[in-house]
Amino acid sequence: MTARGPGRPTGGGDRRADILAAARAEFAANGFDRATIRGIARSAGVDAALVHHYFGTKQEIFAAAVEFPFDIATGLQTVFGGAPDGIGERLVRFFLGVWENPDSRRPVLAVLRSAMSQEQAAAMLREFVTAALLTPGAASLDVPTEEGRLRMELAVSQLMGVAVLRYVIGVQPLASTTVEELVTRLAPVVQAHFDGGCKGVAGG
Amino acid sequence: MTARGPGRPTGGGDRRADILAAARAEFAANGFDRATIRGIARSAGVDAALVHHYFGTKQEIFAAAVEFPFDIATGLQTVFGGAPDGIGERLVRFFLGVWENPDSRRPVLAVLRSAMSQEQAAAMLREFVTAALLTPGAASLDVPTEEGRLRMELAVSQLMGVAVLRYVIGVQPLASTTVEELVTRLAPVVQAHFDGGCKGVAGG
DNA sequence: GTCTATATCGTGATAGAC
DNA sequence: GTCTATCACGATATAGAC
Numbered sequence: 001m002t003a004r005g006p007g008r009p010t011g012g013g014d015r016r017a018d019i020l021a022a023a024r025a026e027f028a029a030n031g032f033d034r035a036t037i038r039g040i041a042r043s044a045g046v047d048a049a050l051v052h053h054y055f056g057t058k059q060e061i062f063a064a065a066v067e068f069p070f071d072i073a074t075g076l077q078t079v080f081g082g083a084p085d086g087i088g089e090r091l092v093r094f095f096l097g098v099w100e101n102p103d104s105r106r107p108v109l110a111v112l113r114s115a116m117s118q119e120q121a122a123a124m125l126r127e128f129v130t131a132a133l134l135t136p137g138a139a140s141l142d143v144p145t146e147e148g149r150l151r152m153e154l155a156v157s158q159l160m161g162v163a164v165l166r167y168v169i170g171v172q173p174l175a176s177t178t179v180e181e182l183v184t185r186l187a188p189v190v191q192a193h194f195d196g197g198c199k200g201v202a203g204g
Numbered sequence: 205m206t207a208r209g210p211g212r213p214t215g216g217g218d219r220r221a222d223i224l225a226a227a228r229a230e231f232a233a234n235g236f237d238r239a240t241i242r243g244i245a246r247s248a249g250v251d252a253a254l255v256h257h258y259f260g261t262k263q264e265i266f267a268a269a270v271e272f273p274f275d276i277a278t279g280l281q282t283v284f285g286g287a288p289d290g291i292g293e294r295l296v297r298f299f300l301g302v303w304e305n306p307d308s309r310r311p312v313l314a315v316l317r318s319a320m321s322q323e324q325a326a327a328m329l330r331e332f333v334t335a336a337l338l339t340p341g342a343a344s345l346d347v348p349t350e351e352g353r354l355r356m357e358l359a360v361s362q363l364m365g366v367a368v369l370r371y372v373i374g375v376q377p378l379a380s381t382t383v384e385e386l387v388t389r390l391a392p393v394v395q396a397h398f399d400g401g402c403k404g405v406a407g408g
Numbered sequence: 409g410t411c412t413a414t415a416t417c418g419t420g421a422t423a424g425a426c
Numbered sequence: 427g428t429c430t431a432t433c434a435c436g437a438t439a440t441a442g443a444c
Contacts (some may be wrong), residue, residue, distance in 0.1 A: 015409085015410085034237055034321050036321075036437070037439085038436080044412080048411095049410080049413095049439085050410060050411075052243055052438085052439065052440080057439080058439095113229050113321070115373060116235060116316065116321070116372060117234055117235035117237065117238050117320070117321075118238075118316075122374075124373050125373055126373050129375055132341075134375075146377055149377060150377050150378060150381060150389075153369060153375060153377075153378040154366070154378070156365070156377070157362060157366045158361060158365055159365065159368070160365035160368055161360070161361030161364035161413080166361075169333070171357060172353075173350055173356070173357070174354060174357040176362070177388075184401075185354075185397075186358070188402035189358075189396060189401070189402045191402075192393065192396070193389075197388075197389055197393070198396045219427080219428085240418080241420065241421085242419075251428070252429095252431065253421085253422085253428080253431095254427080256420080256422080256427075257427080261420080262420065356421095378410090409441085410443105411442105412442090412443075413431090413442090414429090414440085414441085415440075415441095417438085418435105418436095419434105419435080419436080419437085420433105420434095421432105421433085422431105422433075423433095423435090424429105424432105426431085
């Protein structure tokens, strides 16, 4: 039963999923600007007009494509809920886990690529970082809010930079280093940001 | 003598500079894809055809626009030439100095924005990071090359992430923190990457 | 529900007048 | 050296047939 007749009885919902998957792949691979409706349609094996029919404008397709397919809040509850001195390692593991899994990498890669030159995507990333990372992270610290947010931002900067160099630019040897190796090297640094800096390393 | 007649005797070099400056601004503001020849021409107050006349294709304009107007190698010699335990602070100061000065920020912003979705710009960034940062940085360390490069990449990741969140995404309060404050917080972390990690912070 | 056809626009690039 | 005019192309988006 591979042949699909016109007016198929399933009532739709099949092609729509194909289009959404293709949109995720295209936006992740090319960013908002370079991704095209025609390309998404071709990749999904449907007509370009059908993409508009289901999702409307290109912006709306993008918004639908980058909605996280998993509950990210749950994962971050685990990160910030446990022992304070383990937040660094848990955050690094969570972050790398999202990026190593193709299903979750696609949306975040699409947002990151697009956020560089598209204000709406930048706003999405800004809001996500603020709501999902900075606010709960800062709240779990025993310092003033502004100080906590800055610490979190510096920690997130470290991880965001790794994402850019490892997953987008692909610089070696970082791009082929194992996750465990990265956890070993990054967790203490991220934790240090959390604890207010690496200054103590000099030993006084 | 503000009026310019046709066939002006200066022999050209005036409009060309205007176009180049406009191209820097447009590429920095929008990235490669969203920047347009017409937009550059409009911004420079000339015709679009003149842009092609001087610089050729859009790729060639981009290449001309992102050529650093200052000798970056000299600055990095200072960073890596001095005392090893000051590399962290000197690298952070150099990096932030480049990004805080509009003249030098424009080219690097253009490359960063474009590298996210344009393979040629990504290759430029990859080669620049490798040749100007990783290789001299790793060479100044007393560890195997591969290990030194990875340490440098993690240090650069920290700075790259700060650039993304501070200068592109504009997340607060990081975007409005003073340079000195950032140097204070980042230099030890970058230095720790250089020295092989923050592990010693726990004090044993 | 799906696709054909097309309207409308903006792009990069070129030829050639002045 | 500078600009007018235009080509060829691909984009988003829509109208409407089936």
